[in-house]
Amino acid sequence: MPREIALLDALVPTLLIAFMISVLLSWALDWLFSHLGLYQHIWYRSLFRLAVFICFFSVLGLMIY
């Protein structure tokens, strides 16, 4: 995977794209969890959301680098 991506002729690190994708993924998972009512099995919602986001971001980042 290239380490830079051209956004409107400005080359930005692919990590920025990974960040945006992980935001979308966590939103999707958040929506899924609340719809299926899975949050009742979760202790601290915010902590869980943050951890999930970091997981997504790290995995995507590790794929790039």
Added chain:
Amino acid sequence: MKDFKKLILRIAFTLTIVVIALLLGRMLWVRYMDSPWTRDGRVRADIVNISSDVSGLVTQVLVKDNQFVHKGDLLFKIDEERYHHTLAQMQAQLDQRRVMLEMKRAQSKRRDALDNEVISQELREDSDLFSASAKAEYDQAAAERDHAKLNVVRTAVLAPVDGWVSNLVVRPGDYAQAGAAKLAIIDQKSFWVYGYFEEHKLRLIHIGDPAEIRLLGSDQRLYGHVESIARGITDRDNPTDVRLLANVNPSFNWVRLAQRVPVRIKLDAIPKELMLVAGMTCSVIVKQAKQ
């Protein structure tokens, strides 16, 4: 009791996710911050500045800008008329000196045969020395003639290496000063990469380590290995003044930027279809050599 079990399960599940997140985050951090790679790399090549060896008017320019030339190809020509005249002059001087030498030799030979009754011993000895001096003058004229001949040859400026002409600003009619660069040739076989690595990453880089090079905005990968590491960079906080006194910058920042040290990467192979341009930006990733 059942609620308590449920609570434990909830806490355990959440904490597991948190621990996984921490581990992955740390892995990414280490990979990003502590592995020897840099986005600050440059493709470089050896550039030969071409200038004429003799001064004169440029009569012909035989290359175009950015043209590929082979070693020995004619690049441009200096007006050679003046140098032909000088050559003729030097040749004439040489001829004259040769005649003089022959004359002195004949004199000396003739005088050697005469005894002290006819000429003085001093005159006889002197004539030998005159002949030796004429020989030296002849040799000097010969060297000057060869020099004039070389100047005529050097009015043709040839390519010293295979490569691409660049920054061609010379036009027929220009006056070329000896030693003033008129164009540059980029040596075809000399492409290499400079990776500017943060100083704290240098301990992870060893000479001979394999390196991967990715050109900016391209998926193309090049491979090479670490050839050498620069052993000195400028101390930007201490420029000396005209009296050579230190001029230490008084600013000291809380956040300090790591300085960059150039690491020279030798390219193993350059794909034929790839157009490398000296000055291109690239990322350099150095991998640990297998022990």
